[in-house]
Amino acid sequence: MSIKGKAYIVGAYEHPTRKAPDKSVAQLHAECARGAILDSGLTKDDIDGYFCATDAPGLGPLSMVDYMGLKVRHVDTTETGGSSYVVHVAHAAEAIALGKCNIALITLSGWPRSEGSSGTQARNYGASAPDVAYEFSYGMATANGYAMVARRHMHEFGTTSEQLAWIKVAASHHAQYNEHAMLRNVVTVEDVVNSPMIADPLHRLDCCVVSDGGGALIVARPEVAKQLNRPLVKVLGAGEAPRGQNGGKVDLTTCAAAFSGPAAFAEAGVKPADIQYVSIYDSFTITVLMQLEDLGFCKKGEGGKFVADGNLISGTGKLPFNTDGGGLCNNHPANRGGMTKVIEAVRQLRGEAHPKVQVPDCKLALAQGMGGNLGSRHASGTVILERE
Secondary structure, eight states: OOOTTSOEEEEEEEOOOSOOTTSOHHHHHHHHHHHHHHHHTOOGGGOOEEEOOTTSOTTTHHHHHHHHTOOOSEEEOOOBTBTHHHHHHHHHHHHHHTTSOSEEEEEEEEOTTTTTOOSOSBOOOOTTSTTHHHHGGGTOBHHHHHHHHHHHHHHHHOOOHHHHHHHHHHHHHHHTTOTTOSOOSOOOHHHHHTSOEEETTEEGGGBOOOBOEEEEEEEEOHHHHTTSSSOOEEEEEEEEEEEOOGGGOOOTTOOTHHHHHHHHHHHHTOOGGGOOEEEEOOSBHHHHHHHHHHTTSSOTTOHHHHHGGGTTSTTTSSSOBOTTOHHHHTOOBTTOOHHHHHHHHHHHHHTOSOTTTOOTTOOEEEEEEEEEOTTSOEEEEEEEEEEO
């Protein structure tokens, strides 16, 4: 079933906090929900669908629906890591098209920064997972897995640390205009490559920030969207895909976006050259480069050349990306950045991004999320949005 044109994003809200030791995770979810509801012009009682992932506390939707006083007839708890919230947009559109709900709320929140997470620890994704006994004891840390992918890409295609650094440079050029961004100073390629090494070849400035906070989205059927006094942002196409180890028979230079991207473009009926703005998941600089290649914005192995010399900087570059500063400079709430990727894409399509980074007459945008670890198993979610 195609979801093209069958749902619209009518509300979007990003929590302004970057450290919230005085708030519970449930409270952050509720504050994000309230912000998105107010942005849409709807009321809490209008919501009849709720979507969350495992960052929601307690029993997930059961706990949060009760906590927020929602009366819903459809819930979805799809968990694909950082790509969950991009996938939720597609699932909400599907549920709306099937008549399961009319107005869906999607929320994310967490406080890894307050908990003292560095984002570099080895992560146990559940003791019952089949891979844990074989991998966790060796200490696969998040940064290590991405560094392995970066090193392989460099070996295969000659990609350099300086080329990867341009991704951080572009993000910093945008973050300087975001009053809530954690890192607002514009950096240079030299700043990035001279920052401390975290996991060879990734430096500290190749890594995203760790932040508390969250965000929320509201997706509604067309009849509802067209009654609201908000710019119309249509869900045009979506794709999702997992990629595992396949018994070791895996190409580390290709990610799951190679499968979710073509599906989204096919459903939307557009091609990469049509996209005016991209929100790309940016846990590390190599994450961005891989997705740009696998989504078709440049050929495999040419990502380094594509991002060099500021081609991602709004106003001067070929393909403006992450104009809020992204995970590399703005925030990475709950160590999951897919939500904020959709939010900034919505801002661009509404013409509500900062004037210094707003893409002129932005009509077509792509939001891309990744979850898991590029060095092992992960998932990708791609959504293409259009201003009507």
